[in-house]
Amino acid sequence: MTEHLHLAVALDGAGWHPAAWREDDARPADLLRPSYWVDLVQEAERGLLDLVTIEDALRLQSEDPFVPDERTDRVRGRLDATLIAARVAPVTSNIGLVPTAVVTHTEPFHLSKAIATLDYAATGRAGVRVQVSGRADEAAHFGRRQLEPLSSTRELDWSDPELRRRVTEAFDEAADYVEVLRRLWDSWEDDAEIRDAATGRFIDNTKLHYIDFEGRHFSVKGPSITPRPPQGQPVVAALGHADIPYRLIATSADLGFVTPHSAADAADIVGRIRTAQAAAGRAEETVHVFGDLLVVLDDTDEAAHARKRRLDERAGAELTSDAEIFVGTPAGLADLLQEWQAAGLTGYRLRPAALPHDLVRITEGLVPELQRRGAFRTSYATDTLRGHLGLSRPANRYATTAQSA
Amino acid sequence: MTSKPLKQVHLAAHFPGVNNTTVWSDPASGSHIEFESFKRFAQSAERGRFDFLFLAEGLRLREQGGQIYDLDVVGRPDTFTVLTALAAVTEHLGLTGTINSTFNEPYEVARQFASLDHLSEGRAAWNVVTSWDAFTGENFRRGGYLPQDQRYERAQTFLDTAFELWDSWGPEDVLADKDSGRFLGSASAGTFGHHDGHFDIEGRFNVPRSPQGRPVIFQAGESEQGREFAAASADAIFSRYSQYDEGRVFYDDVKGRLAKYGRSRDELLILPAATFVLGDTDEEAAEAAREIRFQQVSPATAIKFLEQLWNTDLSTHDPDGPLPSFDPVESDVDGLISQGRASVRQHRDRLDAAAKWRAKAEAEGLTTRELIVEVTGRQAFVGTPQTIAETINRFVQDDVADGFILVPHITPSGLDPFVDKVVPILQELGVHRTEYDGSTLRDNLGLAHPDRPEAKRVSA
Ligand SMILES: Cc1cc2nc3c(=O)[nH]c(=O)nc-3n(C[C@H](O)[C@H](O)[C@H](O)COP(=O)(O)O)c2cc1C
Numbered sequence: 001m002t003e004h005l006h007l008a009v010a011l012d013g014a015g016w017h018p019a020a021w022r023e024d025d026a027r028p029a030d031l032l033r034p035s036y037w038v039d040l041v042q043e044a045e046r047g048l049l050d051l052v053t054i055e056d057a058l059r060l061q062s063e064d065p066f067v068p069d070e071r072t073d074r075v076r077g078r079l080d081a082t083l084i085a086a087r088v089a090p091v092t093s094n095i096g097l098v099p100t101a102v103v104t105h106t107e108p109f110h111l112s113k114a115i116a117t118l119d120y121a122a123t124g125r126a127g128v129r130v131q132v133s134g135r136a137d138e139a140a141h142f143g144r145r146q147l148e149p150l151s152s153t154r155e156l157d158w159s160d161p162e163l164r165r166r167v168t169e170a171f172d173e174a175a176d177y178v179e180v181l182r183r184l185w186d187s188w189e190d191d192a193e194i195r196d197a198a199t200g201r202f203i204d205n206t207k208l209h210y211i212d213f214e215g216r217h218f219s220v221k222g223p224s225i226t227p228r229p230p231q232g233q234p235v236v237a238a239l240g241h242a243d244i245p246y247r248l249i250a251t252s253a254d255l256g257f258v259t260p261h262s263a264a265d266a267a268d269i270v271g272r273i274r275t276a277q278a279a280a281g282r283a284e285e286t287v288h289v290f291g292d293l294l295v296v297l298d299d300t301d302e303a304a305h306a307r308k309r310r311l312d313e314r315a316g317a318e319l320t321s322d323a324e325i326f327v328g329t330p331a332g333l334a335d336l337l338q339e340w341q342a343a344g345l346t347g348y349r350l351r352p353a354a355l356p357h358d359l360v361r362i363t364e365g366l367v368p369e370l371q372r373r374g375a376f377r378t379s380y381a382t383d384t385l386r387g388h389l390g391l392s393r394p395a396n397r398y399a400t401t402a403q404s405a
Numbered sequence: 406m407t408s409k410p411l412k413q414v415h416l417a418a419h420f421p422g423v424n425n426t427t428v429w430s431d432p433a434s435g436s437h438i439e440f441e442s443f444k445r446f447a448q449s450a451e452r453g454r455f456d457f458l459f460l461a462e463g464l465r466l467r468e469q470g471g472q473i474y475d476l477d478v479v480g481r482p483d484t485f486t487v488l489t490a491l492a493a494v495t496e497h498l499g500l501t502g503t504i505n506s507t508f509n510e511p512y513e514v515a516r517q518f519a520s521l522d523h524l525s526e527g528r529a530a531w532n533v534v535t536s537w538d539a540f541t542g543e544n545f546r547r548g549g550y551l552p553q554d555q556r557y558e559r560a561q562t563f564l565d566t567a568f569e570l571w572d573s574w575g576p577e578d579v580l581a582d583k584d585s586g587r588f589l590g591s592a593s594a595g596t597f598g599h600h601d602g603h604f605d606i607e608g609r610f611n612v613p614r615s616p617q618g619r620p621v622i623f624q625a626g627e628s629e630q631g632r633e634f635a636a637a638s639a640d641a642i643f644s645r646y647s648q649y650d651e652g653r654v655f656y657d658d659v660k661g662r663l664a665k666y667g668r669s670r671d672e673l674l675i676l677p678a679a680t681f682v683l684g685d686t687d688e689e690a691a692e693a694a695r696e697i698r699f700q701q702v703s704p705a706t707a708i709k710f711l712e713q714l715w716n717t718d719l720s721t722h723d724p725d726g727p728l729p730s731f732d733p734v735e736s737d738v739d740g741l742i743s744q745g746r747a748s749v750r751q752h753r754d755r756l757d758a759a760a761k762w763r764a765k766a767e768a769e770g771l772t773t774r775e776l777i778v779e780v781t782g783r784q785a786f787v788g789t790p791q792t793i794a795e796t797i798n799r800f801v802q803d804d805v806a807d808g809f810i811l812v813p814h815i816t817p818s819g820l821d822p823f824v825d826k827v828v829p830i831l832q833e834l835g836v837h838r839t840e841y842d843g844s845t846l847r848d849n850l851g852l853a854h855p856d857r858p859e860a861k862r863v864s865a
Contacts, residue, residue: 021581021588028581028588031698032523032613034492058512060595060609068609072589077579077613080520086489087524090440106513109464109544110483117483121440141512144547145608188480200705203480205473208466221543223473225466227438227480314586349858 005337005375006347008098008290009044009359011037012055013075016294016321018063019314020354021075032079041088044095047363048377050388051096053257053349056081059138062395064171065322066149068137078333082114082128089097090124096385098127098237103177105133105142105168109220112131112184119229124384126233127255130178132170132245155252167251176215178192178236178252181289183211185233186396187223207400232393239292241322243272250276254391255288262345264365266291270344286391290347291340292323293333296354297361301328311353323351330365330386338375414801414836415676415850416828417501417807418450421816422461426477426680426782428700428814435817439476443487444494446817453658453684453824454838457499457530458491459643460484460501464508465541469709470718474745476706478816481741485517492525499846501530501623507537507556508545511604512562515570518620519612527616527845532623532643535560535631540744553738557630562603564622573597574614576856618855621846636662640852643810647677647785652805660804665811674850679785679809683822687788694787697814698762698778710781713743714752714759724774728766733759785809794830801836848862
């Protein structure tokens with residue numbers, strides 16, 4: 001039997017091609033309107049996708065990953081991703097909602113209750129992708145710490161020990177941050193609310209727990225002000241391109257997004273994450289590894305390549321990406337997905353080059369193609385994100401008595 | 406009598422908070438955390454053509470005697486997240502969130518409010534509160550090191566900075582013009598810089614100007630500094646003064662401060678919190694109100710209230726007996742028996758307050774519990790729908806308030822009787838809208854848009 005693939009779509013602005021906003025079907029004036037996001041996520045849900053991610057950053061977009069610019073010909077400005085997810089939650093019913101959150105400058109206490117609340121609003125469909133920030137301009141928006149840019153060029157030089165030290169430190173802080181999120185989600189036992197009229201007690205306060213986290217960068221007392229969310233633990237995701245972030249995925253996440261460029265590359269990355277996972281004592285736990293692909297999809301290869309050329313011309317430069325760029329038909333993409341799946345990936349996060357065009361090619365082209373091959377669900381079997389990902393509802397780390405699942 | 410035009414009554418709904426107003430033991434009392442409850446509550450308010458929904462906030466679970474306080478509803482959602490989700494299930498209702506200026510950073514809060522304003526298409530409001538205690542600070546990176554006298558200084562600079570961030574984008578900065586290829590109208594859109602003792606930040610804000618320009622600003626705080634802060638910067642005050650005489654005094658005091666900031670009296674609304682109990686007759690309502698008060702103040706709750714003033718363990722005190730014969734215990738803030746309550750509710754002069762309580766209990770022959778029922782949170786409006794509508798209208802016309810933020814004692818259905826029975830009478834009196842006539846919260850409140858200051862209040 002073919003293992004089903006998991007599919008996510010990464011939503012960002014008008015799409016991942018810098019010229020996407022000028023396409024005929026693009027809605028660049030609507031990027032800050034609720035209907036834009038509702039329409040996209042409902043389309044993804046029609047395609048039975050596991051989840052959407054929503055990009056975010058605490059700065060304005062820029063062409064270069066590390067340095068700001070003053071361009072006026074690209075999409076600039078965005079909304080808080082967690083709040084976009086919250087706005088969409090009540091008007092969708094099955095799809096997982098995974099906003100991006102920057103952990104370097106924010107309070108884990110605030111993010112923990114925000115994602116717990118998203119999980120309530122979405123009745124069990126929330127996740128969060130934690131993102132480390134290494135940018136000087138982002139740090140200057142908060143003024144709490146000074147950061148030199150990680151790199152003055154687009155490429156990071158991993159042989160530089162100072163760079164490795166700084167990246168390690170930032171990701172160690174992210175791991176602490178996720179630990180705090182998770183402890184806070186567990187800081188209320190599921191049956192803490194008792195409403196006992198006889199004693200007048202609304203809660204059994206022995207079932208609420210201080211998390212007493214003390215780390216290098218922050219300490220947090222707890223408990224959360226928000227009760228344990230419906231999924232117990234919302235899904236934690238992280239994107240990684242190198243061993244240091246792979247370690248964060250392996251130690252702290254349920255879902256890793258990686259950027260292989262071939263089946264062999266995929267096998268190598270998955271191997272590294274599995275090794276790190278075992279080293280972290282999590283060999284028995286499910287950690288999904290999804291391959292990220294930027295996709296340009298049309299009914300024929302020629303049409304897809306022609307569209308990409310047109311977009312590149314408009315942008316004044318050939319598209320570049322940290323992820324592999326796929327240009328072709330849904331069937332061709334399905335071939336690639338299955339081939340790399342055999343190398344160990346459990347799913348994919350597809351970055352549509354242009355919205356809604358490439359999203360619709362995913363939901364109306366790729367998904368039916370995978371279904372014909374027996375490689376993708378034909379209806380949602382569960383209504384929680386953990387459920388879609390085959391993750392059970394975890395026991396509460398603080399509970400002393402057996403918990404109901 | 407001059408024929409002054411009638412003031413419109415502003416109505417808002419406070420999702421019952423984490424305190425003893427809420428009678429959670431009532432069989433009609435539902436979940437305080439599930440989204441369905443918030444949705445139902447918000448939709449009732451919108452059915453009643455209310456101006457907005459209001460959420461309070463506390464960033465650490467309250468404790469008393471070193472234990473997490475367990476007699477009231479405990480637990481609440483994240484303010485921004487639940488308000489934004491509510492934008493999906495309402496169309497006109499304003500969405501007011503209480504957000505603290507000590508345990509947050511301007512860049513983040515400004516973008517969250519701007520995002521809420523975009524995602525609700527112009528319905529966001531921020532109730533700026535200034536709790537600064539070290540107890541709450543233990544949940545945060547920055548801790549609770551703010552000295553008490555700096556709380557409003559930080560709040561004012563925080564708010565000024567937020568204004569700078571919101572104003573860093575002009576209404577025309579996003580062109581999104583496919584033909585010319587110009588997305589931004591200006592290469593420097595969003596540029597800001599703020600450098601003082603509290604915030605040393607600069608760069609570019611990343612949320613373009615939202616429908617209301619800036620969210621509506623509320624303030625809740627009663628000190629001299631708090632009142633000045635409101636007079637200088639707020640669009641509305643959330644106050645505790647729902648009674649006639651105290652309300653008049655507060656109203657005049659605060660409105661009288663506006664002129665020195667170059668503002669007119671209708672640029673700041675006074676909206677006290679108010680509870681209500683309806684009945685078929687005034688007597689029946691009064692009887693129901695009394696019963697509810699005893700549900701709100703159980704024997705155990707009465708002792709907890711007593712401890713908050715006496716500042717010592719009174720767990721063996723008899724709630725049905727007299728007040729303690731000894732005096733309250735003084736201590737510094739960190740040593741208080743009760744932690745995590747909005748500081749306004751903490752007692753300022755314990756000896757004096759205890760003396761007043763004792764005098765009242767003796768004069769009226771009240772037990773401890775009966776006294777607590779009397780001195781803590783009596784319902785503001787009790788009577789038939791007619792009585793309540795007329796009272797509310799009179800209070801508004803007499804400048805006790807510009808309207809009220811109603812706090813039902815049952816979640817989520819507690820607003821329904823008011824919406825079904827009192828609202829139609831207010832509508833008949835011509836002081837409450839029958840349909841929404843605008844699309845933003847500023848429209849509901851009759852406040853000018855910052856980009857169009859000439860478009861002044863129409864009602865008032
Ligand atoms: C009616 C009212 C409601 C308040 N609600 C909250 C609240 O929900 N959360 C909070 O942290 N503080 C709340 N506060 C506290 C105030 O923001 C402020 O910190 C406190 O009143 C101290 O300021 P002051 O000395 O000016 O009164 C409230 C105050 C008042 C008067």
